[in-house]
Amino acid sequence: MGVVNEKPLLILGGGLMGLAIAHELAKRGKQVEVLSRSRREAAGFVAAGMLAPHAEGLQGNLLNLGQSSLQRHSTWIENIETNSKMSCGLKTCGIVVPFESHKDCESYPTYKFGKKLNRNELLQEVPGLSEKWKLGLLFKQDGQIDNRRLLMRALEKACFELGVHFQEGVEVVEIMKDLNKFNGVKIKDINGNINHLKSEEAVLCCGAWSKQIFKTLPIFPVKGQMLSIQGPKQILKRIVFGPGIYLVPRDDGLIIVGATSEPEAGFQTGLTPNGQSELQKGIQSLIPELNQLPHMERWWGFRPCTPDEGPLLGMSSINGLWLATGHHRNGVLLSAITSELIGKSICSTPLSNEEDSLLSHFRWDRF
Ligand SMILES: Cc1cc2nc3c(=O)[nH]c(=O)nc-3n(C[C@H](O)[C@H](O)[C@H](O)COP(=O)(O)OP(=O)(O)OC[C@H]3O[C@@H](n4cnc5c(N)ncnc54)[C@H](O)[C@@H]3O)c2cc1C
Incomplete structure (x- = not known):
């Protein structure tokens, strides 16, 4: 041959x-x-x-x-x-999107694919969620990979x-x-x-x-900064996807906190105080208790974006x-x-x- x-x-x-x-x-x-x-x-x-x-x-x-x-x-x-x-750490863990009002929830583009949660149901899914979030959508079909x-x-x-x-x-x-x-x-x-x-x-x-x-x-690049915090195992069972900030819990209790969106940064490398404090404010607005957890890592990268x-x-x-x-x-x-x-x-x-x-x-x- x-x-x-x-x-x-x-x-x-x-x-x-x-x-x-x-x-x-x-x-x-x-x-x-x-x-x-x-x-x-x-x-x-x-x-x-x-x-x-x-x-x-x-x-x-x-x-x-x-x-x-x-x-x-x-x-x-x-x-x-x-x-x-x-x-690869694939998990269909479901994602909860919290809202402050019915109007915001019902006008969400993928509203019809989610399960609507009232405040009590929302708290069962995401214990410790701050008071301003009155209702939510649970997208059970969404998930994560490590x-x-x-x-x-x-x-x-x-x-x-x-x-x-x-x-x-x-x-x-x-x-x-x-x-x-x-x-x-x-x-x-x-x-x-x-x-x-x-x-x-x-x-x-x-x-x-x-x-x-x-x-x-x-x-063009859209820079994103991230950080991670370490909690106990099972601290969160679902991903929480708030406006401008999300919390992604891994099996071992590590929570990935993301992400800034900085098109104006171009390819400028490195962390910035503003970017990092935006993430910490984001945690505060979702689950304030998580800000007590130790920070593990901080990093950044560039999303490839089109118009x-x-x-x-x-x-x-x-x-x-x-x-x-x-x-x-x-x-x-x-x-x-x-x-x-x-x-x-x-x-x-x-x-x-x-x-x-x-x-x-x-x-x-x-x-
Ligand atoms: C902060 C942040 C959070 C994100 N979160 C999510 C998420 O939760 N879910 C999701 O679905 N997506 C997410 N993304 C998006 C996802 O990471 C990207 O869309 C994806 O990684 C793009 O893959 P890629 O291979 O095109 O680019 P990359 O993974 O960036 O790989 C490009 C590679 O090309 C190489 N390269 C560039 N130029 C050259 C050259 N001239 N010669 C040789 N090699 C070259 C680089 O070195 C690099 O290794 C996120 C992105 C960021 C930045």
Whole structure:
């Protein structure tokens, strides 16, 4: 039997989307190489890991995409866990959204998907919730993944087990094309050497930085700061999603507190006093007692945002270069559907009418 010596498909960016798509393609028998500038800067390691199409109040095509992804999560995670032999911390724990008035509650975009809770019921779900919250919506179908500690590492391991090649510390500095056909990338290695890596196909997954190598993409960073506090196990059973602040309880009592939304910060790194005090005020407005708990960690990252806050999915204007970027604040939620739809498209596996329609709403040329 002859040796197949095809050039690997390149994944530009080894964050959440890069890993999810590399894993999907490797499962489908493709040779894949991931080019990653820095895994540490990936928003995949920053996110709170909520799977929250309903609690986030998504609307229209983005809600459909989010709901379709949510349905796929248990199978998607099962595959990653099987390939990696690691757990990802998927939990359908439900999310409670509290409101101050009936008017606010009933005008919430996803109102019809939730269970309305009166003040007593709300307190049963979220003990200690401050008095100003009079009622709530429980979205039992929403949940979480422990992306920061488990999912990202499990994805890396699953990719490795399926033969995906990684180049870490390598920056893509230019996309090469021949007429309008993708022809590889110029990469800068850790020694500063520039090489042309040839390939006929790639997926651009550079998150918030995507525009730096593909200038016409409408992507910009939205910085988010986070912190975590340590409580006793089972201190909260549901995620609490208040206006501008959320509390995500992990199984071991760690509570992730997020997140600021700072488009004006650009790529400015680091924590700020204003950002951190916004989070602490947020805790105070939801469950004041939690402000007594010890702080464990503080961190920040950059969401990849587009003008309509929906992702860019499918073939780009350069033939052979696919896009999977711009997932803004819902990338963890959307990773299951993104990897499946992009994986199928690249491998020419027919899409169902529903899948085809979902993809068509997120093409780059809608802007
Ligand atoms: C504070 C915060 C909270 C969030 N909470 C949630 C949540 O609860 N639920 C949810 O669904 N989503 C959440 N998100 C969103 C989610 O994290 C992102 O949508 C998702 O991680 C985007 O994945 P990505 O692969 O596109 O980008 P990233 O995960 O950021 O990965 C991009 C990678 O590309 C690499 N890269 C960039 N440029 C180059 C280059 N030129 N060459 C090589 N490599 C390059 C970077 O080093 C990086 O590793 C949150 C995000 C933030 C910041």
